[in-house]
Each structure stands twice: as structure tokens, then as C-alpha cells.
Amino acid sequence: MDEETTDDSETLLEKPGPAELRKPVLFRSYRRRWFLLVVVCLLNCSNAMLWLTFAPVADKTAAYFHISMDTINWLSLVYLLISIPFGLVATWILDTVGLKCAVMLSVWLNMVGSVIRTFSVISFLSLGSLTYMYLFIGQCLCALAQPLVIFSPTKLAALWFPDHQRATANMISSMSNPLGILIANLLSPALVSEEKDIPLMLGLYAIPAVTACILAMAGVHDKVPPTPPSASATYSTSQPFLTGLKMLLRNKPYIILMVCFGAGIGMFTCFSTLLEQILCVKGYSNMSQFRNQAIPLALISSLFGFFGFSIYPIAMELAVECSYPVGEGTSTGLIFVSSQIQGVILMLLVQALTVQISAAPFSTCDIEEGGALDWTVSTLVMAGACSVVACFYVIFFHSDYKRLHAEASNDTSVNKIGIEATAPEA
Numbered sequence: 001m002d003e004e005t006t007d008d009s010e011t012l013l014e015k016p017g018p019a020e021l022r023k024p025v026l027f028r029s030y031r032r033r034w035f036l037l038v039v040v041c042l043l044n045c046s047n048a049m050l051w052l053t054f055a056p057v058a059d060k061t062a063a064y065f066h067i068s069m070d071t072i073n074w075l076s077l078v079y080l081l082i083s084i085p086f087g088l089v090a091t092w093i094l095d096t097v098g099l100k101c102a103v104m105l106s107v108w109l110n111m112v113g114s115v116i117r118t119f120s121v122i123s124f125l126s127l128g129s130l131t132y133m134y135l136f137i138g139q140c141l142c143a144l145a146q147p148l149v150i151f152s153p154t155k156l157a158a159l160w161f162p163d164h165q166r167a168t169a170n171m172i173s174s175m176s177n178p179l180g181i182l183i184a185n186l187l188s189p190a191l192v193s194e195e196k197d198i199p200l201m202l203g204l205y206a207i208p209a210v211t212a213c214i215l216a217m218a219g220v221h222d223k224v225p226p227t228p229p230s231a232s233a234t235y236s237t238s239q240p241f242l243t244g245l246k247m248l249l250r251n252k253p254y255i256i257l258m259v260c261f262g263a264g265i266g267m268f269t270c271f272s273t274l275l276e277q278i279l280c281v282k283g284y285s286n287m288s289q290f291r292n293q294a295i296p297l298a299l300i301s302s303l304f305g306f307f308g309f310s311i312y313p314i315a316m317e318l319a320v321e322c323s324y325p326v327g328e329g330t331s332t333g334l335i336f337v338s339s340q341i342q343g344v345i346l347m348l349l350v351q352a353l354t355v356q357i358s359a360a361p362f363s364t365c366d367i368e369e370g371g372a373l374d375w376t377v378s379t380l381v382m383a384g385a386c387s388v389v390a391c392f393y394v395i396f397f398h399s400d401y402k403r404l405h406a407e408a409s410n411d412t413s414v415n416k417i418g419i420e421a422t423a424p425e426a
Contacts, residue, residue, distance in 0.1 A: 029229040032219070033160040037169055039103065039215050040152050041176035046208035047110050047149045048180025049187075050117075050142045051079050053205055055273050056188040057198075064195040065120070065131055069277065075139050076273045077347060080340045082143040087337035090147035092241050094329025098223040099155050102329075106148035107213040113141030114209035121199035150177065150336050154316050154328040162229040163407060171313040178312065181272055189287050231407050244326040248334055253322045253399035260393035261315045262338030267382055267389075269343040270350060271304075278375040324403035346385070350378035 054061045058072045094102045117138030119125045125134070153173035161169040191201045248254050316332050323331040354373040 026227055027162070027229055027231070028225075028227040029162045029165075030160070030225050033156075033169075033225070033229075035215075035219050036103075036156060036160060037173055039107075039212060039220060040149075040156055040173045042208060042212040042215065043103070043107055043110060043145075044149050044153070044173060044176040045180035045183065046114075046205075046212055047106075047142060047146055048177045049184045049205055049208065050110070050114055050139075051076060051146065052181055052184040052272060053117075053188060053201065055275070056185050057192040057201075058277060060192050060195050061198060064198045065135070067132060071132070073273065073347075073351075075135060077344065078136070078139050079143040079146055080269065080344045080347070082140060083147045083340045084337055084344070086144055087147040087333055087340065090151055091327075091330045091333030093148065094151050094155050094333070095244065095327030096241055099152065099159060100220055100223045102148045102152055102155075103216055103220050106145040106152070107209075107216040109141050109145035110149070111206075111209045111213040113138040113143075113145070114206040116141065118199075118202045118206055121202055147333065147336060151329045151333045153313075154320050154332050158320070158328050159224055160229060163231075166230075167313070167317055170317055174313040174316055185272070185275075241327070241330065244330045245334075247326050248323055248331060251323055253397060254319065254331070256393065256397045257315065257319055257322065257399075258335045258338045260389050260397070261311075261319075262335050263342050263385065263389045264311070265336070265339030266342030266344075266346050267386055269339070270346045271382065273347065274350065274375075277373070278379065318399075321401040321403050322399035324406060346382070350375070350381060353378045353381060 054072055054075050058069055062069050062072045090102070093105070115138075117135055119138075120131045120134035153170050156173060157166045157169040187204075188201060191197055191204065248258075315335070319331045319335055320328050354375055355377070357372050357374045
């Protein structure tokens, strides 16, 4: 084995069993795992940026393409709708076909979708209804990539990183998705000060997607590392896909986690998509220049993001721990599908609860069809739902760390075998 591809993280164990079958097992981690982590991070960040490209500048995008705000909302909502059925396919791809296939498929879908979106601002290509069609098709392709992108961090951490680095690797790759959301919310308003800046925004957002695809083609070659980095990596896909699904649906702690954490992701999705439309009615612009509420709004939004983002990688790891030995793609995938379903329901609900108001003197919305909208009831519903879900989780969720216990048991059995093997005969 090429020693240049490895680092100093090696562990020598023995397989339990009869003496003639006891062979040394070398757990080894490879330096290339950091390159894979970079690719997954860039892909995660890019996909999130493409998802929320238009949400922070929904009014200017609607004006540029001469379409309604509801039509613009569909460019974000399509991510949720497509990922619900394709999420199950993505879990099967990750746990059955492998991480390499999932990454390669997602980078190509992400890149092609981002490029097709730019066709909408090319004059000789965007004729009539084709303008919006390019946007929608591009968003659909990026939406197909999202489940593969979201599910990859736990699989990558389990297959390529030793047990003492798993949580860190999962945290870094998982947090790249909300980082992309943050970048989109800052970059889109910064780029689009006027309607004519929309083509520039679409072009710049395609660059990370193309870069991620090039890096993946150049450096992602192996389905799994030549030697597993930990005991649990050896059994990462020990359960068949359908068997794993049945096990999860009978796992009470996992069901509670799936409902509660899925609800949290769904609320964040809804809030991120509709935030610009909620605030512009009250006089807040896309560059976040607050009117009379600068400190409270900044503080509340910061706390929401700080605690929400920090929970994300922890919950992903917890999903794997409480569902072991089910594959990582399946355990995280069902949570994501749950979040998308709840996100769609919540988005439709809060939009239905809006009330038209006759006058909005401070409104900065560029488009107000039929008058401005009052989002007061909608935001109160979201706040109440967050409180109920958090309380339900704290009261009812209890689970053992099954993967950690399995690894501890494996170490104990190996040590016992080592002691028995060195004991003198009577």
C-alpha cells in the first residue's frame, strides 16, 4: 500500500473468532479524505446558494422577468417538492451504490442546473416563455442534487474519517450548507441593486458549481477507502435498504428526532425563503437597513441562526447514533424528507394566513399585487410551532448512542482476544 497516501492515524486490531481465523485488521485514514471534504463542502455551499438565489431579491427578480412574486416563490419551493420523492432515491444511492456515485451525480446536476439558469438572461436564447422555463428547469436540476448533497456529510465522515474526527468532519461539511444560505442572503442583495444586475448574479452563482464539478472529476475516484478508518466504517452499509427503512420506522427515538428536527429544518426553510417578503412590507430593504428596530431584529436573527445552525450537525450525528446499524444515508435521508414535507406545508400555511392591508407607507417592496400583505399572524404561527416542537423533543426524546457502544464493544472483544491469545497453556 502506498504509504504516501496515508497519515499517522493507524490502529491495529484483531478480528474476533477462532484462532485460525484471527487476522490483524489495520484501521487507517488517508490524507485524501480532506480533499473529499473540500469537494463536499463546496458542493453543499454552492447548492444552498443556488436554492436561495432569488429569495433575498424576489421583488427585483419578479420585475426583471415580468412575473409575479408567487411565481418567484416557486423557484425556491420546487427544491422542497422535488426532494421529497427523490430523497428516498438518494438514500438508496448512498447506502447501496456508494458515496462516489452520489457525489459525481450531484456535482453534475448542480453544475448543469446552474448553467441552464444563465440561459434565461442570454438574449438570443431567452424568447417568450423560454425565459422562465430556463430558470425553472435549472432550479429543478439543482433540486435533484440537493438530497444527495445534504445526505453526503454523515456518509463521508463514517467512511473516510477515524472515530475521533467523525463529528468534526460532519460538522464542517454540514455547516457548509447554511454557509451557502448566508452567502446567498448577503451576496444577492449586494449584487442586485437594480433589476439590470440579475444577469451578473446568475453568472457568479454558476462559478462555485462549475468549480465543484471540476474538482470532483479530478479527485473523487474511490467508492470507499482501501482500508476502513474505524470499526463502524466496516459495517457502514450492513443493513439492506428496505430492512433499514423498516428498522427506522420501528425506532421510537428516531421517529421523534425525525419529526422534531425535520420540523426545525422546515421552519428554517420557510423563514429563509419568505424573509424578504415579510420585512419589505415594514420598510426594510434588501440591504437590511432596519427602520427603528435595528438592534432587536439583528439580535433575534443572530440567535436564530446561531442555535439553529449549531444544532444541525449534532442532529445529523445523533440520527446515525440512535439508528445504528442502519446506513448513514438512510438515517439522515428520512429526516431530510420529513423536513421538506413539513417545510412545504408550513410555507403554504403561512402564505395562506397573510392578510392584505390597504396602506403600507413604509413598504420597500417593488411589486405589490393587490396591495401589501400583513405577515403578523404567519410569524406568530411559526414562533408557536418552534416552541411546541422544542418542548416535545426535550420531554420525549431519549436514546442510547448505539454506534459508539458497538465500537466500544468491539474494542473490548479485541482486547479480550489479545489477552487470551497471549495466556500460557495449562
